[in-house]
Amino acid sequence: MVISVATAVSFLVVVVLLGAMSPGPDFVVVTRNSLSGGRKAGVACGLGIACGVFVWVVAIALGVAGLLAASAVVFTVVKLAGAAYLVYLGVRAWISVRRGGYHDLQATELTGVSLPVAFRQGLLCNLLNPKVAVFFLALLPQFLPSTASTAQTLELAVIATFTSVVWWITLAMVVGSLRRFFSAGRVRRAMDGVMGTLLVLLGIRVATQVS
Template sequence: MLAFMGVVLLAAMVPGPDFIIVTHHAAVSGRRAGVAAGLGIASGVFVWAVVAALGVASLLAASAIAFTVVKLIGAVYLGYLGLKALIGAWRRGEKVQVKAQFTATGAGVAFRQGLVTNLLNPKCAVFFVALMPQFLSSTPHVGETLLLSALAVLVSAVWFSVLANLVGLLKRFFTSPKVRKVLDSVTGTILVAFGIKIALD
């Protein structure tokens, strides 16, 4: 179990779309929104872990058509989030607009974006398809599968909560209009780049 948790932790710590989503929400809307985004990602991890253990995700990994469909949907979604951030940066300038954006991005929105971002990343399916069988018996029972899935959720939730709290401590700095404009520009560019990369992989 410790080895499994270590592998999941290392995978979660690698900067990617999940990392960017949590960092952005924590920096712009505070620790609560950042943690909510992290919990959304952890919920997506639970889904992928369970379906991988049950063999459903292996069908996605084995089917070129299914994998491509999920990949392209995920790429479009990341591109959408990236463009939304870029448009926000271009329109930035009035303090009122900044405050309106803050109130619009609540914990519910952050959770949903974290969940959808993770579920639309087919690399998560491939990761768990490759990982889960290494830690399950040849004839795994439901309890064993749920235990490993719960551990994956726990590790992901703890890591992204720690990340959100660390970034959230600097919220006052990140909410400066000039800094917010730079943050939105960088975040948007990275998310669009991730979307393009996923589409072209």
């Protein structure tokens, strides 16, 4: 039995799209990769995040996320690992700012981060955020019947993944189109400072949140 169209649309809009669009670590990481590596790097980062979303929803279908949410120790370990990763990315940006060496780039110099690195950053940023698991664990059952099968849950996983891909690709394209503006050395240095600060603050926020 498949889920209804109304349920699928409600889940897509209310849960996935609004959740993805809310400012957070994923948003900052995609934005930074789009600015430093262009549209392709931003898209690669977004695909990594979408893969993370798929893994979380499948984990819920298999009951793994429920164990994570129920275990305070495991939840805290994953949360602190995610927070440390965000701080690590932020500190790397700060180190770049401190070292300086920013200069105005020509079009042929606009390379930036590699696609595998961008993908990995997006994937780890999402997988190391247990809040994602709790978010879907709390809302997913409301869109499934009490006798829902694993296949129906996986249908919602596909919807969540596809919606995430569309949103992150859109964001990467928009931010990447402004990249030429950021070819100026002083602008890139300022943006690295801002993005680094946001990542560190988000890491501290994740680490200090009670639940």
